[in-house]
Amino acid sequence: MIVVGLMSGTSMDGLDVAVADLALDADGTLTLVPLAAEEHPWSPEMRARLLGVLPPARVSLADVCALDTHVGRESAAVVAETVRRHGGDLVGSHGQTVFHWVDPEGRALGTLQLGQPAWIAEATGLPVVSDIRARDIAAGGQGAPLASTLDALWLAARPGTKRVALNLGGIANVTVVGVPGEPVTAFDTGPANCLLDAAAARLSGGRLASDIDGRMARAGTVRADLLARLRAEPYYDLPAPKSTGRELFTTEYVAARLAGLPGATPEDLMATLTELTAVTVAEAVRPYAPTEVVASGGGVRNPALLDRLRAHLAPAALTTSDTYGLPAGDKEAYLMTLLAFLSWHQIPGVAPGATGSAVPRVLGRLSPGAGPLRLPEPGVTPKRLVVRAPRTA
Structure with missing residues (x-):
């Protein structure tokens, strides 16, 4: 069909x-x-x-x-x-x-x-x-995430292995795929690209829709004070299954959390938001001790994000869905x-x-x-x- x-x-x-x-x-x-x-x-x-x-x-x-x-x-x-x-x-x-x-x-x-x-x-x-x-x-x-339906059938792990499918859209979601017959765990981890894209559009006066190739993030330094405020979001502590969207992570979300802090350069802001995505994804999947994380979605095009994910997800290997036949x-x-x-x-x-x-x-x-x-x-x-x-x- x-x-x-x-x-x-x-x-x-x-x-x-x-x-x-x-x-x-x-x-x-x-x-x-x-x-x-x-x-x-x-x-x-x-x-x-x-x-x-x-x-x-x-x-x-x-x-x-x-x-x-x-x-x-x-x-x-x-x-x-x-x-x-x-x-x-x-x-x-x-x-x-x-x-x-x-x-x-x-x-x-x-x-x-x-x-x-x-x-x-x-x-x-x-x-x-x-x-x-x-x-x-x-x-x-x-x-949500309904990608879990495909992931569970497609990436069913062999005994002794555990894979996590990671989709990096506006929101990041994961599916924990264990041994066939085990229950599937799937949930939204938080923002993937939505805060990055909103910041890129605002900082460029609307000329950019994203941080192309992660160039701004790679030129900046993570602001620990801002990252701490962003990581204090209560959503991250909710148990799975859970879902979220741009109703929470709005275009004004970052500006509200910058209030009272010293101003951030565009590069430092992008570096911090990239780190936020990588850290929150890694913290969400770490309890499941995966051997491999299979990524997909628009965020795969951002090498700065992939580098930070690879660092935080180790020792799990980070691959992409192309490895298993789906671009x-x-x-x-x-x-x-x-x-x-x-x-x-x-x-x-x-x-x-x-x-x-x-x-x-x-x-x-x-x-x-x-x-x-x-x-x-x-x-x-x-x-x-x-x-x-x-x-x-």
């Missing part, structure tokens, strides 16, 4: 699209063949509008409605062109998260992703699985192909216990395509995921 996956993460830098051929054998082996993956950056105007609705901003329902339509229409254009070139039977669309509601006790109560899927169904004639997080929250889970920048989009495939076959899309839900549920809502909607018989529970290279002509 050819599935198109569409992802726009908390970095809000654009749409990632992936195409995969998925098949599930009777013995529970799920095979994913990556066929294509592309990035479609948001226009500066669209990105500004999306960032403009994030807390602490106050926006009208007219703004929310307009963005829901604009994201849906841009998504539809990307998917239609992708299907024209690569084909497709089903679409999985994550949408753009604009709010993830977590109460002070750490319970997830709701989540909102914009990007009306009807536009995709109308433009392609294909059924669309969307709103992928809400059912898990209704069942008592965090609704680091495309993994989340391929995740959406997997989750859509599972939902289409009426298979729960969350590993037991990974997000805190008592009972794993089939995820998402389904928008019919142009033809009659005929779901297959429920599939068997997958036991492992094999990523296989496409055949060459």
Whole structure:
């Protein structure tokens, strides 16, 4: 089955699209063949509008409605062109998260992703699985990180080894993958790129969306006083499973914690925020004593961040998802192909216990395509995921 996956993460830098051929054998082996993956950056105007609705901003329902339509229409254009070139039977669309509601006790109560899927169904004639997080929250889970579903099937460790999958998007999340049959642990550790990107945009007057190649961070020195304030965030002490987002780590977050401290140079600020991500990730995974940490996401492009992660994660080896067949920048989009495939076959899309839900549920809502909607018989529970290279002509 050819599935198109569409992802726009908390970095809000654009749409990632992936195409995969998925098949599930009777013995529970799920095979994913990556066929294509592309990035479609948001226009500066669209990105500004999306960032403009994030807390602490106050926006009208007219703004929310307009963005829901604009994201849906841009998504539809990307998917239609992708299907024209690569084909497709089903679409999985994550949408753009604009709010993830977590109460002070750490319970997830709701989540909102914009990007009306009807536009995709109308433009392609294909059924669309969307709103992928809400059912898990209704069942008592965090609704995140759903990457744990892919990670648990894909990186199941051999006896004597333990891997942690690390995604470095706007927010960092991890999946602890132990011996097959053991419960999966997954949670958001805190900020990955969101504070770095916000600082880069502010310091450059909007010219930069990120610290390119970590150049500013490498030219600076970590400010111990600021790092101590940032590490005092109560979120880090909450037990897993837990989730967070830009509702907590807002664009004003760092400025509020700089209050009363001597001013920081741009380079020192970037070095400190890079260290914050590396330290909080390492502290979160250290209790699990992994032998290997497999990283993916946009943060993999930042060599300064990878250097600090490597230093703090030692003796665990730091590799990237490319080592196991999924390009680091495309993994989340391929995740959406997997989750859509599972939902289409009426298979729960969350590993037991990974997000805190008592009972794993089939995820998402389904928008019919142009033809009659005929779901297959429920599939068997997958036991492992094999990523296989496409055949060459």
